[in-house]
Amino acid sequence: MSAYEVIEMGGLDAWHEFAGGTTPGKRFVDKELPLQNVGMSANAAEPGSRAPFWHTHEKLEELYVFLAGNGQMGLNDDVVDVQAGTTVRVPPGTWSTWRALPDSPEQLRWLCIRAGGAALSDIGRDGALDRERPAPWAE
């Protein structure tokens, strides 16, 4: 395993070009990078479009981060309005779906992040800092 990997997805305005996944406008980043613990898709949906299904997870927690456009999420029996900055935790067992509002001024764009198994609180503090190491760029 190398020390890091990089892909370029382009700015939000380019996300409509995503066409590699099962759905146009959906890019499974965890299929392009060798991610072990974090799963993520980047999504762009035309105004008026909607998910073709509801879905839930048995074990994975999901975090939706909306970045542009106007839409709604169905969350069990509730409907929640979403826009740039709306960030929704969907725990295991919750059913969800989404749509981009027909009058959204632009595509609905969001990241859907998922992980499971080990709680962050069980992992605890595993980080280390180095305040003395020089900057890697010329300044």
Add this chain to the structure above:
Amino acid sequence: MSAYEVIEMGGLDAWHEFAGGTTPGKRFVDKELPLQNVGMSANAAEPGSRAPFWHTHEKLEELYVFLAGNGQMGLNDDVVDVQAGTTVRVPPGTWSTWRALPDSPEQLRWLCIRAGGAALSDIGRDGALDRERPAPWAE
């Protein structure tokens, strides 16, 4: 635990107002939502600013998703240019740091996502779909 939780962070242009964490412009979403498995911070850094340290994790995998501005990441001995759409996997054991370029036309803005413990491949397929359940909004 409730079935979901929502916060509003505002659009990217509002992220400079984040001031609740240890660093202005950094918002630890996992301290606001009861996230169990996904950790995430939302970040906005002025042109010319830089992380005050290098850091690494023993167990957690990190995923950086840059959304605006121009910057660089230090990754062990390498320097990688970052811009909107640059997405970087940082595995456990890799040292990293960042800066916003002095001539960046806007703040560098990014999400830093982290998770660890159980590999997604070990969790396997835990999802379920319902293609028959009606939409939760009037159409």
